[in-house]
Amino acid sequence: MSLSSTSSVVAVDALLVRDVDGQYRPARAEEVLSQARRVLSQRVRRGATMSSPQAVKDYLLLEIGVLEHEVFCVLFLDAQHRIIELKQMFRGTVTQTSVYPREVVKAALACNSAAVVLAHNHPSGSVEPSRADEFLTQTLKSALALVDVRVLDHLVVAGADVCSFAERGLI
Numbered sequence: 001m002s003l004s005s006t007s008s009v010v011a012v013d014a015l016l017v018r019d020v021d022g023q024y025r026p027a028r029a030e031e032v033l034s035q036a037r038r039v040l041s042q043r044v045r046r047g048a049t050m051s052s053p054q055a056v057k058d059y060l061l062l063e064i065g066v067l068e069h070e071v072f073c074v075l076f077l078d079a080q081h082r083i084i085e086l087k088q089m090f091r092g093t094v095t096q097t098s099v100y101p102r103e104v105v106k107a108a109l110a111c112n113s114a115a116v117v118l119a120h121n122h123p124s125g126s127v128e129p130s131r132a133d134e135f136l137t138q139t140l141k142s143a144l145a146l147v148d149v150r151v152l153d154h155l156v157v158a159g160a161d162v163c164s165f166a167e168r169g170l171i
Contacts, residue, residue: 033062056117057155057162059086064121065157070097072120074104076113077152084111094123099136101143108149116144118154127158129165137165 014026056075064071070092076084089104090097097120108116118140120133129137133156141151153166165171 060119060157068123072097072099075117076111077115079114101140105143115150115152117152122158125159127156127161127163129156
């Protein structure tokens, strides 16, 4: 089939990739996700200014949105909100993760962070923050404030959705 021939063009609902022999085929889901992770990790890389909260949300969706267990991550930023590091701090079970404020403060001081964005996932699929999530956010905000580190946001990732505490006025 010639792609230049309008009479034989067929609508394709898949992303196509070229094989080593030059033929096009539908991309496998893992190929698409792998490439998306690579693109988003370039946007959320060390030294990049966090000028696009959506890029961070998209990156977290791919990284932790599909996990079957809870994880708690911290995005450490410098004074100009440039990314220092995105670190998975704690891993939990299907329904909960233990988060230790002392460890988050230590990590923030170790990388000389001026601000952080907190993030965790809900494998249950519900993006709604729990009371425990709100309490943890306030606890971390208070602990980090003692060492002059600002909490800019706390993102809850569930499946294909992200809830921002900052957008909801919870921070």
